[in-house]
């Protein structure tokens with residue numbers, strides 16, 4: 018943490034987005050995390066992603082649970098909505114918020130402990146409902162906030178700073194999400210923003226549950242020799258499988274791609290994601306083959322990254338249920354609350 | 369790019385923009401911090417080391433440091449460096465016992481200095497502590513050169529001049545006033561071990577147009593100012609035209625107002641933006657309601673019945689190209705402007721009628737002597753030049769810088785050492801970390817705007833010729849202004865081997881200075897940084913290959929505000945904030961210890 022705030026002074030030639038804002042306008046309060054924490058880097062990637070997507074701050078809702086990772090929504094887009102919920106309960110709070118107002122863009126920031134230990138039930142059901150949100154897990158293999166106990170994502174054999182290596186099977190967020198039918202699944206690394214920013218942008222624009230599992234080293238409790246979630250280890254076993262470029266609506270695909278290596282996928286709002294296969298053996302649109310590939314690589318100790326699976330066909334929660342577009346707060350009260358008479362009529366249909 | 373060689377002392381020196389731009393390399397951020405701590409005497413001494421005349425320069429320095437100041441790139445206005453120098457001078461205690469002292473014994477070498485301006489005085493300042501016997505020959509009845517004869521008293525009070533000149537003369541200098549040197553040959557025959565020429569650029573440029581010699585009311589600026597300074601002139605007509613728009617013109621117009629003129633026009637041949645005068649001098653003149661008329665080119669003087677009644681000007685129009693260059697202009701008409709007096713302030717020339725042309729001293733087509741820029745020696749061994757006399761009119765701080773270099777050369781020459789074999793400039797680095805989040809300096813960026821110098825009331829100031837207009841910063845202003853300094857000498861120093869590429873520094877940097885990326889050539893790298901790096905005058909600091917990915921850390925030095933946040937956020941201490949002290953050698957540093965025996969204090 019730092020005793021001075023990041024000064025308001027900025028580069029006089031900072032780029033502005035379509036709203037006339039600079040990336041600095043999307044910042045939050047100064048981080049109180051340890052210097053060098055991967056989470057701060059993810060925060061910076063979120064700021065860039067949201068800035069480049071021209072998202073109006075008041076149309077963004079930041080959701081989180083408890084943990085160092087869950088603290089980070091305070092560090093970006095100060096002028097948006099936010100809810101810092103109970104440990105592991107962010108998904109249900111987001112479900113409720115989304116039910117009341119589906120026009121906001123929901124970004125949830127969680128940790129491996131928050132989502133895979135205490136909150137795994139909530140995590141699973143948010144996927145099952147295909148809740149329309151960008152769900153980021155800042156994955157460091159430990160409970161950072163409570164001083165570094167292993168979390169459910171710790172790998173077998175990973176050494177803690179003190180004590181015995183972990184013996185239990187890890188829960189891999191990516192394969193779990195894939196098996197549950199999530200429609201956008203990505204993995205990134207806090208130390209590789211070039212890859213991470215488009216992954217977050219795609220996740221924000223995807224219609225449905227979009228998981229971005231980000232390896233985000235805890236410099237204080239899990240960045241030593243023998244840790245499988247350190248900066249060094251991650252870089253060593255890092256395997257780009259499918260990188261993605263995000264192309265906003267109505268913009269041409271400008272980058273030059275090698276013949277046959279790029280695959281554009283159109284999102285509901287007209288924006289595109291161009292998938293670039295790095296590993297030719299991989300098919301990010303086949304669930305069955307992806308599952309096997311990922312499992313094999315996890316078992317080989319490799320960290321597969323990129324946009325690992327995408328499916329634009331499945332409907333998100335609201336569409337599945339035929340909900341209205343209007344936020345409930347803007348819906349006329351007499352319609353929202355049609356009265357006892359109407360309720361009786363509805364009930365009588367089921368008698 | 370190759371990794372930056374930070375062991376080259378110029379690398380970090382150049383980051384300290386003000387100090388690099390100052391001809392005498394005054395350690396500006398250091399003295400500003402001393403002022404911030406209320407250590408005015410220390411700040412004064414720090415200044416004096418390099419610029420010798422802090423009280424004088426704190427008022428009238430040409431301040432090349434200010435346009436160079438980093439703050440000007442980050443926002444609009446530079447730190448008021450010069451004004452703060454004056455604060456140090458105004459609030460210092462009696463510092464006489466901290467000044468250089470003459471050696472206890474003379475070393476038997478005699479040096480003649482011609483002219484008692486700032487260049488010669490600096491040479492005396494540097495050589496007396498080494499035991500050289502100094503004789504100064506000055507044509508006028510007073511010391512100080514143009515500082516006394518031309519810079520008006522309302523900008524530079526005589527008391528300030530006297531004090532700082534006496535600090536030098538008190539070391540024991542044989543001062544011969546009213547002693548014009550008329551023949552260099554004769555002086556050389558007197559057997560001095562070395563001669564320094566500090567005679568300035570004493571000839572005001574003339575304007576040879578019809579009517580020039582038909583009236584006594586047409587004056588040459590620097591001569592007229594000298595006559596005013598020495599009380600030979602105490603009045604001028606009501607309507608005065610000043611020809612030229614340089615700093616001399618500003619002093620002429622403001623002086624006229626104090627001698628009875630009530631309508632003073634400065635006549636500029638070119639448009640604004642092409643004036644030679646410094647912005648602040650223009651501002652100060654315009655505050656006094658001096659009118660500046662642009663695009664007027666003098667054609668002739670109008671004389672009626674032997675009396676000057678006006679001047680004819682050609683009205684000009686100019687084309688300015690994309691690069692900002694101006695053409696010679698075309699005449700679009702003529703205009704007569706009535707006046708009682710005209711002052712010509714169109715520049716100065718060097719003139720050495722008293723130096724014989726057959727004694728080994730060569731001159732170029734502009735009457736400037738051929739002088740070596742490093743050693744300040746001319747073609748004749750043992751004769752040195754400095755100040756305006758060397759390369760044409762510049763300013764006080766350049767004259768001081770020349771004086772320091774000439775003093776080193778004179779010492780080496782007299783000791784039969786090679787003049788080229790000079791001590792190199794060095795740089796020391798020291799970490800400023802005091803604790804987890806604590807630095808030895810005030811690292812937070814203060815967004816305050818530049819403080820404005822308070823002036824004596826417009827009516828009040830014209831009552832006498834010598835009312836100093838600038839009042840000096842108040843303590844409140846000083847407290848605010850010191851915080852605007854960005855401490856550019858507290859360097860960001862990088863150790864590649866410690867970096868784990870966590871990006872923390874890059875994400876926190878408020879001005880997007882930092883990037884980790886694949887290496888490339890400079891043009892390529894500049895195009896790939898976190899923010900546009902378009903200022904090619906400012907270096908890129910490129911690291912060794914980083915241990916994890918073999919990429920490099922690149923810092924664009926241009927806009928760094930030295931907030932220290934990169935170092936604070938770095939988990940491994942790969943970035944550190946280290947104070948650079950630039951070590952500028954002076955004559956005393958070149959001298960052996962035994963040559964530096966200070967006089968025993970008086971019993």
Ligand SMILES: Cc1cc2nc3c(=O)[nH]c(=O)nc-3n(C[C@H](O)[C@H](O)[C@H](O)COP(=O)(O)OP(=O)(O)OC[C@H]3O[C@@H](n4cnc5c(N)ncnc54)[C@H](O)[C@@H]3O)c2cc1C
Nearest residue numbers: 428483485486487507513514549567568755756762763764
């Ligand atoms: C009107 C005016 C305003 C200025 N304002 C500023 C300002 O605000 N800030 C700034 O930095 N600079 C200013 N300058 C420039 C500055 O004054 C000079 O650059 C500086 O004084 C040069 O110093 P010097 O020691 O080389 O010579 P000078 O100051 O010119 O001193 C030379 C001395 O040598 C004497 N001398 C000349 N010939 C002989 C001889 N043959 N024998 C004996 N003695 C001789 C002269 O009488 C004089 O005293 C100004 C100049 C002018 C004309």
Ligand SMILES: Cc1ncc(C[n+]2csc(CCOP(=O)(O)OP(=O)(O)O)c2C)c(N)n1
Nearest residue numbers: 084085086104128129130131159160161162
């Ligand atoms: C209900 C509940 N149980 C336990 C805790 C204690 N606790 C706080 S944070 C945390 C783990 C956070 O781990 P993770 O989500 O991985 O976040 P990190 O700090 O590693 O980013 C725990 C167990 C709590 N705050 N609330």
Ligand code: SF4
Nearest residue numbers: 050051054085161235
């Ligand atoms: S404890 Fe770990 S996770 Fe928390 S801020 Fe520090 S480095 Fe980041």
Ligand code: SF4
Nearest residue numbers: 877928929931932934
């Ligand atoms: S000191 Fe560091 S963080 Fe601050 S502006 Fe300079 S490079 Fe950026």
Ligand code: SF4
Nearest residue numbers: 867868870871873938
């Ligand atoms: S904060 Fe330190 S370790 Fe992290 S990238 Fe910057 S220099 Fe490297």
Ligand SMILES: [Mg+2]
Nearest residue numbers: 128129157159
């Ligand atoms: Mg964790």
